[in-house]
Amino acid sequence: MKSVGVNGYGTIGKRVADAVSCQDDMKIVGVTKRTPDFEAQMAVQNGYPLYISAPEREGLFEEAGISVKGTINDLHDMVDIMVDCTPEGIGAQNMEVYKEKGIKGIFQGGEKQEAIGHSFNSFTNFKDAWGADYVRVVSCNTTGLCRTLKPIDDLCGIKKVRAVMVRRGADPGQVKKGPINAIVPNPPTVPSHHGPDVQTVMYDLNIITMALLVPTTLMHQHNLMVELESVPSIDEVIDTLEATPRVMLFEANRGAGSTAEIMEYAREMGRPRSDLFEIAVWKESINVDEGELFYMQAIHQESDVVPENVDCIRAMLEMEEDPDKSITKTNKAMGIVG
């Protein structure tokens, strides 16, 4: 039973804590918070030992009546690995501390590849993280691209990918971000960073991406145009994606014609936080034209990377050599389809 810490019990951190807790080969020994907000309170209510990530702020937690087990320095001594879910850029700073303390660290997609040195996706390069000390799980969008592009590449070989990423402007709980009524090229330059980010885990893929922000909070949406080495039938692609773990096909004509309806479906699944860990592909959108595959998919930005974090722990702590076995084990424990 490996001991896992979560540094930053926020959007990703709280989900990773829950996902680790339902595995039988690892456990959460502590989570950290910097601010005594309702998430800190709920970490305690949920039975997670809570540690303060900024020791000098202990007074704030006392004032808020939230009892803590200690500071992050105490937690450092207890973990086999720390899953760092702190905001973008903080993880890279924390890595220096983990190095000093001699503990392994997993970082999220907000950190730069160059800062961490190695990136991870369960399906594309699990084995390359074997025994590694510091690994970055790629972002929600990159994870979404890998989940469907890898099986397609295996099926018929990819010559070139073009993708337009229509991104949610903010998460549901973020009230200070926009846009409210605009489409924002983000970046306004081409290519966006998503293509190179995919290449950190699918090393030889030829991919170019464009990205924008739109006024929605529910999911990202991707439009894929994939030139292929050999041309499959539409049914072969459907069968392949249906057989791929962590991918679900949805039908617009069965009431799942938008990101809102897909998340409504997820709410009916009864999972914590109504999460959809799977990548949602619109079945009707799958088409092959002039040797090129087209499809549309949606990504639940708050949750899709969570099972990848669990698999990454197994690879880095040398707990399971076979990626498929780890994926299956993680999925079964989390109730993930496929």
Add this chain to the structure above:
Amino acid sequence: MKSVGVNGYGTIGKRVADAVSCQDDMKIVGVTKRTPDFEAQMAVQNGYPLYISAPEREGLFEEAGISVKGTINDLHDMVDIMVDCTPEGIGAQNMEVYKEKGIKGIFQGGEKQEAIGHSFNSFTNFKDAWGADYVRVVSCNTTGLCRTLKPIDDLCGIKKVRAVMVRRGADPGQVKKGPINAIVPNPPTVPSHHGPDVQTVMYDLNIITMALLVPTTLMHQHNLMVELESVPSIDEVIDTLEATPRVMLFEANRGAGSTAEIMEYAREMGRPRSDLFEIAVWKESINVDEGELFYMQAIHQESDVVPENVDCIRAMLEMEEDPDKSITKTNKAMGIVG
């Protein structure tokens, strides 16, 4: 001086009426309304002779205190051409009436190509509408694609176009349409109708499109990926688009990084209704990679087709043989850039 009627003084109709009124070779002899709403009142206030498009509804106009000149049957006898701006699908029904009455008709992009028989864009096929009786001005999105693809095709030849169209969910005044918080593949199938629609005016273009709806009211946004016969420099593309009438380049790093900021710019231009008749191309988005041109553009869905309607009148009534002269004349009268 040619006599023009506008059937349907709504989003497009009221703008066409104003655009025709500022030309020196045509005039509005009447506009129609079906409902005595504020637009009907404003048509009268703006000095347009108002006719009832559904004669049986005359009582409603009397009740509302809106005085009319007569019914659409009276207007039919007065026009050289009717610009039909009625809702999608109604135009095709009206065409039968125009045929009976022996008057020419222009229709909007909501009508099906098969129903009208011929489509129009000022830059791509002006001359093909010469003397024609019934012509459809292509939709706002198709007009937007033509405005930039035609000069690029002239510059270096287009092998294939891929475009992802991120469409506004509703116009600013439409309160009953969604989505409020979702991304909607629309259609959820690939290709969307936009590619074939471009081919009704750029007959030989190889183009495939994907389309979605997002929660915004301001503009459509297009992501273009254009494989080329010969490869230009980025500066050549910029120079070409800067020299193209009815196209404007915007810079994200000068404060025009979104559709909202572009429409804010348009408001500063002081035009009626703060319209932006020009297609807005983000300058920074223009890039060439592996012989392929990438760029992003935005389309003011309520107004970009308006100057095309004016040019179409000139072609159908054989008023000006040279498309460039008509475009320049229309632009000058409307204060359009370029």
